[in-house]
Amino acid sequence: QLVQSGAEVKKPGASVKVSCKASGYRFNNYYIHWVRQAPGQGLEWMGIMDPSDGGTTYAQKFQGRVTMTRDTSTSTAYMELSSLRSEDTAVYYCAREKVVNHAFDIWGQGTVVTVSS
């Protein structure tokens, strides 16, 4: 399973770091993606991280503002988003990519990030 950190409230311009702790499988063997969902809106793909080497690919929209990292000793993935604005208010999900079919077979429970002055 994937267990995410708790809700966050941030001011515009600040940064937020969300964690996603994996258990029950070999962490290094599955990519981790991050997806967000603004209130009442659809799903938006943010990027992918390979836990085995830390390699990342980010959606162009978030380039320069997002950093995805991991700690293999604790099987935890992190997503940090900087220069927050009100439009970043959303639920942020981590999801595991099933290598054989490239689908998201396990999701975290979601982390609510609220950006407000």
Added chain:
Amino acid sequence: AIQMTQTPSSLSASVGDRVTITCRASQGIRNDLGWYQQKPGEAPKLLIYAASSLQNGVPSRFSASGSGTDFTLTISSLQPEDFATYYCLQNNGYPWTFGQGTKVEIK
């Protein structure tokens, strides 16, 4: 980026109805498509992968087809627990992109 156009954006149906949702890709994506169900306050759940393969544990009333640019998700007999929002997701190339979603409501 590959655009995914999902239709309809919402629909009203009754228990027992047959429901069809479509996704069209802006370019060919082979069979690199999944379908997800999301209920309010919950994370999405994988239903279908590789365009037509049913995820373990998903009821057989869900089926899907398609390849290239046109894809379809069908619920053969809608059940009360199926009222939710459905999304397609292409994983052919980065950035991965979702359809806009289809909200299935009770008529």
